Amino acid sequence: MAHCDDGSQYSGDMIAGADGIYSKTHEAMWRAADAVEPDVIPEADREVVFSEYRCLYGIAEGVDGLEL
Numbered sequence: 001m002a003h004c005d006d007g008s009q010y011s012g013d014m015i016a017g018a019d020g021i022y023s024k025t026h027e028a029m030w031r032a033a034d035a036v037e038p039d040v041i042p043e044a045d046r047e048v049v050f051s052e053y054r055c056l057y058g059i060a061e062g063v064d065g066l067e068l
Contacts, residue, residue, distance in 0.1 A: 002010045019025060026046075033040050 003014055015025060030041055
């Protein structure tokens with residue numbers, strides 16, 4: 001459950017945080033993980049930012065009748 005500053009709440013299977021390198025989302029996930037299994041996330045991993053990128057794109061001719 002995500003609790004927002006304006007009082008709204010959202011639930012789902014995934015939370016995507018786009019709040020930067022020192023993310024409140026990361027902190028919340030680390031707290032949740034520590035509550036279930038303390039020290040499951042090594043301290044060193046909390047200092048490093050992991051990134052993984054994938055891209056899928058296509059080039060095609062226009063489709064008749066499709067308005068953009």
